[in-house]
Amino acid sequence: MSPQQGPVPDPSWRHGQAALLPVPPRELIVGVAHDARSGAALEWAAAEAAARNVPLRIVHAFRLPTLTDAWAALSVPAQSAVALEAAQHVLHDSMCHALKVVPDLEVSTHPHNGSGIDALLTQGTTDALLVVGAGAQQTAWALLRGSTATRIAEKARTPLVAVTLAERPSPGSSQGRVVVGVSQVGSPLDALGFAFDAARRRSTGLTAVRAWSPLTPDLRRGKNAIAEREQREHLRRLLRPYEEAFPDVEVRHRVLPVGAVEALMNEAGGASLLVLGSRGHRGLLGGSSGHVRRALLSQVHTPVAIVPARRARGTRLGLVGSRNH
Template sequence: MVNKDRAPLVLVGVDGSDHAQAALEWAAAEAVRRDAPLRIVHALGMPLIVSAYGGPVRFEPSEEIQGQATEVLRDAVAHVAKVEPAARTETVTALEEAPLALLRQSHPHDLIVIGTRGLGTVKSLFVGSVSVRVAAHAPCPVAVVPSHEGKPATTGLKRIVIGVDGSPNGNRALGLAVDLAAQSEGELVVVHSWEVPYPYDPVALTAAGYRPQEDLFERQSEELVAGLLAEAIDQQRDDVDIDVTVVRTQNGPVNAILEAAEGADAIVVGSRGRGTVRGLLLGSVSQGVLHQSKIPVIVLPKHADEDE
């Protein structure tokens, strides 16, 4: 049972992989920035024993497995002390699988940090199953940090990119992005992409020199973003440096967000927006950004903060 009255934490899952080390470095820097403890979690994923005479229980780890877990956590703490000496660390060894372990440890005021893929994931997946499951179901924001093949992780939030679409979860994600930019005294880039919908043919319109409908769509897009920003800033901060990008695209919102994120430090997305594909744990846009981004992506799950 998680104590919801405790101070906020930054939680990071580690397993000894390069992906986890990149997440650990990013999480340590963010914990120092927030002046929050860094809780390092290592999940053993011990199998369940099911009995007809009682509830399921998990196998206890052998001395060898427990020793390996201790070594993983000890190495993680030593690495944090080297890259972020000011970080205050604590460690947890969990018997359950990594997604469940991280979800059980977290509450709405926390931040969970995970690598794009760790040990035991399917190589054919662009993003590991752990990161997708946690980002879809966490009660708090989740930062998914890509590996940089042994190079130090890029830390800091001086330039944050967010894609907006007017959906409720997207609007909440905008609020989170505004808050993060204000806390880090950084720049916020707000991206909204639009397409000329059927039955309008943009090629034929342009060839004919006739663009009233296209101008209308662009103006509506600009008004949508202005309204969303006015509400977000009014509710939170008015001291954020904001750059708005309204772009017509035939390649969809994922490419528009990724193009705007060149040189940025992080992307913020809601877990579900408009036009998502049924059956996905995450919406199609957030899933696409996670699959392709080379910088950390901060996901605000659909149900985050609802129990506050």
């Protein structure tokens, strides 16, 4: 029995390859924590904004005191002034940090009274790219595992990049490249376009990784070989429109008879970017794959882009992390 196959792009798409291109963001929005020196995300966002020739907006969330604080040593208005001044200080330091990375970058700042989730969701629009990263005590991966960035990604209508960089990341097979996972079941097409566009912008190659589960009994080795050929052919057909739309991007196809975590871990160490798809209210990478997401985000020390579906395509393709992957 052949593995379940998702639909592939119709060749008639060739007349409208522009539909495969991601909608370019008009600005980058990065959330910063109290420790502006832990600026991996800020540096990544500044460099990305400069490369895209778009402005950078720096957002910091803080909490104004409420009337329940009336018995505190300071009055509520005095506490409010202190809280706002502290937030402005964080934003000022962050802006200076960004301008050290890109001196002529257009930068604005915004203090937000509320949670970090609300800060990015209310500031972010459908034509923005959101960025979160590490603070002094909480890395981007901890934020994702703890649901802050997960909730942002599930609710956001725009891509989110989680950035934390290891000092010496263990190199994978696709070091310096863009890696995107591809699975067998429905999920957004937009992540593929985002990944190809990212590879072209970085003048690097793209590695498309497809994990699949072979039939286990040894007596089925022949069927496994047939199934693997089908997987490779399906991946080739799936990627063909993107390879035609991005002819200057060198593409590697990886079809591996292992789980999604192992497959992507082998490729993504030291990668320029790892791209995953999001299904919005159904959760990142879909259904029962929360363990896959958590495992990847806690172990792969490279920027991870989580790309939601933004428009109907008339066909559905999958990104790694669905079902048993």
